[in-house]
Amino acid sequence: KAENLLLDGDMNIKIADYGFSNEFVPGNKLDTFCGSPPYAAPELFQGKKYDGPEVDVWSLGVILYTLVSGSLPFDGQNLKELRERVLRGKYRIPFYMSTDCENLLKKFLVLNPIKRANLENIMKDKWMNLAYEDDELKPYVEPQPDITDSARIELMISMNYNRKDIEDSLKLQRYDDIHACYLLLGRRSTDLEGSDRSGSNL
Numbered sequence: 001k002a003e004n005l006l007l008d009g010d011m012n013i014k015i016a017d018y019g020f021s022n023e024f025v026p027g028n029k030l031d032t033f034c035g036s037p038p039y040a041a042p043e044l045f046q047g048k049k050y051d052g053p054e055v056d057v058w059s060l061g062v063i064l065y066t067l068v069s070g071s072l073p074f075d076g077q078n079l080k081e082l083r084e085r086v087l088r089g090k091y092r093i094p095f096y097m098s099t100d101c102e103n104l105l106k107k108f109l110v111l112n113p114i115k116r117a118n119l120e121n122i123m124k125d126k127w128m129n130l131a132y133e134d135d136e137l138k139p140y141v142e143p144q145p146d147i148t149d150s151a152r153i154e155l156m157i158s159m160n161y162n163r164k165d166i167e168d169s170l171k172l173q174r175y176d177d178i179h180a181c182y183l184l185l186g187r188r189s190t191d192l193e194g195s196d197r198s199g200s201n202l
Contacts, residue, residue: 001036001059002066024052035059037082038072042111045083054113057122061108068101069094073109087111100127145183147171152185 006014022030029049033040041058043050065073073091076082089111093102104127107117122128123137147170156166161178169178 001039002063005063022052030055037079038062038074040086041113042087042089043113045086050113053118054116057108057116057119058110058113060122061105064101064108065091065105068097073105098127100130104128145170145173146186147182149182149186152182155185156181 004015004017006016008014022032022034024030030052031049033044039059039062041050041055044055062073074082074085076085089109091109104122104125107122107125110116120139123139129136153163153166156178157163159181161181166178166182169176170182173179
């Protein structure tokens with residue numbers, strides 16, 4: 001939901017609040033109702049088994065509508081009324097919304113999940129690439145993590161971590177407390193340069 005989208009200092013979107021979530025495995029249907037009802041896809045209200053990406057696309061459509069219009073596409077005084085409106089799939093298009101944005105919403109908010117656009121198609125949409133027609137959106141590729149920062153490793157050793165344990169955790173990408181400490185120190189690497197930590201209070 002929109003309330004869970006945060007912006008960092010560089011205006012990058014950060015997703016917060018994983019209060020109740022599912023892990024999607026391709027080929028396996030899900031059957032748990034996750035998320036906030038106003039953002040839930042029709043198949044969730046119908047109690048059907050569903051594919052995670054298709055439900056997420058619907059939720060992204062609700063978020064897009066909310067960010068552009070300032071209101072939810074589907075709302076109600078109670079859950080029953082909300083459910084009826086979602087299952088009808090009818091929503092109002094504000095007069096100030098562009099035709100291109102409206103056409104994009106029609107790819108997101110499709111009652112039949114099989115006919116709902118996937119993210120690859122959405123990234124190629126005209127509205128998504130306004131002013132970037134010659135450089136359309138591409139799937140994000142996570143950069144390879146830097147696991148050789150000697151300054152961070154030495155600092156961790158001074159914190160009583162074992163060098164071999166550090167190297168093993170990073171090479172095997174264990175994402176344990178050791179790896180977490182290394183990554184957190186990386187976020188503060190600019191502060192560490194030239195700083196004397198000997199007298200710091202943690």
